[in-house]
Amino acid sequence: MSIQENNQLLRFTTAGSVDDGKSTLIGRLLYDSKSIFEDQIEQVKASSEKKGFDYVDLSLLTDGLKSEREQGITIDVAYRYFATPRRKFIIADTPGHIQYTRNMVTGASTANLAIILVDARKGLLEQTYRHSFIASLLKIPHLVVCVNKMDLVDYSEDVYNQIVADYEAFSSKLDIKDVQFVPISALKGDNVVERSKNMPWYEGSTLLYHLEHVHIASDSNHIDCRFPVQMVIRPHTLEHQDFRGYAGRIDGGIFKPGDEVKVLPSGFTSRIKSIELNGQAIDEAFSPMSVTMTLEDEIDISRGDMIVRPNNQPEVTQDLEVMVCWMNQQALQARTKMILKHTTKECQAMIKEIQYKVDVNTLHRIEGVSQIGMNDIARISIRTAQPIFKDSYRRNRQTGSIILIDPNTNETVGAGMII
Incomplete structure (x- = not known):
């Protein structure tokens, strides 16, 4: 088995603001790649008719939980699987709401690629910046910005070009090496699986073609053993x-x-x-x-x-500098005791200091904070009871990541990236 063959599985995450069309896009990918059973399609068609739609509402394919449908939102992280002759795919579908930042961190932590959805009518929103920053923080190697709902702006090339220019200006501040743009209509199917006849001015590939052909073999660290x-x-x-x-x-x-x-x-x-x-x-x-x-x-x-390898070793240390995403309703303060999990090792640890919090919309540091709340992203110092064999997260996403566990409740309360 070669490294190339081993990478026929692509993990990707989808993120965007509420109602940007994530569920419809995933439904379209599943439907047009023929990854859905006939009875599922019939059920969705029946539900669409009952709602009075004159089209098949593909978002119903992914919103499986009844509570989600009733609220009209998607909660938690849902994993979807589909395959084409070229590749297998795992999609981590994460919520758009601001209070679910931690869910996006969970869903994106193992992803090779992130799809950021932008509504063509609205352009870049606060959530676009937030999700892009998290994708950059998590060192997701590939990003696809899907400018969705192009059918609602008359498939305008000018609208698309403006969004691309705005995003490129913003993303130049982030640590993302590969950003691609695709104008799509998830509802109508333009440029998702099939090329769009409505946008002859767009000369790039469809979304599925890009997902099938993006080069991921070099994403893993094949140098440090x-x-x-x-x-x-x-x-x-x-x-x-x-x-x-x-x-x-x-x-x-x-x-x-x-x-x-x-x-x-x-x-x-x-x-x-x-x-x-x-x-x-x-x-x-x-x-x-x-x-x-x-x-x-x-x-x-x-x-x-x-x-x-004797000539290539991780750093052995008991002092860690970490960017952490806090996932618990109870705020984190300095001098708190935790259980730290790193690769297969678990040990006791102490939060020494909260250095600063990050404003994920402006990317500015907020200094002098005494605690961090749920969904906050902050830089902290940790002292461990036993030596940790660490690489920086930038170098190796596996040996550069930790999770923090509350010793009293055994809950996972934080996910961290070693600096």
Whole structure:
């Protein structure tokens, strides 16, 4: 299996303001790519007729929860799956409301690509800036700005060009390397799966074509070898009594049998004896494969340890600088004790200091804050009880991220990116 073949799954997230047409767009992608069962289509057609629509309301395909339909909003993160002959897709559909910033962080944390929807009639809104900033903060490598509802502005090239110019001026301040623009009508299907006859002036690709062909093989870090140990496998059978395997997911780099490796925190070195995937020996393993590794030497290794290369190691530290998105209704204050989870390691931690909060609309820092509330994004300092093997989030999204857990309730209360 090559790295290229392993990347045939594209994870993407959708974000936009309320009523920008996210549900309709996802419904259109599912419908036009023929990823829906006949009975689902019939049900949606019947519901659309009952509502008095003279068209099929594709947003009903994604708004599965009854409470959402009654309120007319989409809540929480909903994951949708569909496939074309070229790729498989997982969509994280996140709410547009300001109070659900934490949901977008959850949905976008593993995404290769983000779709930001902009209503052609309204242009850029506060939520556009907020979602773009979060996409930049989460280091999502690819961004597609879909200018939706083009049918309501007579498919105007001037309206589209103005929105593109406005967005480019704003996004130049963000850390996003690949931004594409597509003028669409999710309701009518223009430029979603099929090319639009109404916009001959647009010469780019359709949204689905872009999703199928965007290059994601180089998004993972294939340089820094990182293998956090999740479990030590010791079968208690006579034929396998000497077997000692280390199972986990590779979070960076490429490992091969014969490679010299170092185990953290002990510092012992050895060589890889074998790598197995689903019980079969393989010649190389890379992110995000989950494998079992054996070493030539017997070393005391346990869950939370990390196998790396001797000449390429993460920083071992107990002091972290983190950008955190706070997800709990109870505000966070300095000197609070937490459980910190990093890769497969869990340990106690203390919030040392809240340095500043970020105004996600202006990108300005708000200094001198004593606490941060739900959906706030802030820079904090953390001291951990045990050493953490960290990379910066910019370098590796897996070994550069943490979650904070309330030790009293066991709730996940914060998600952080190591600076």
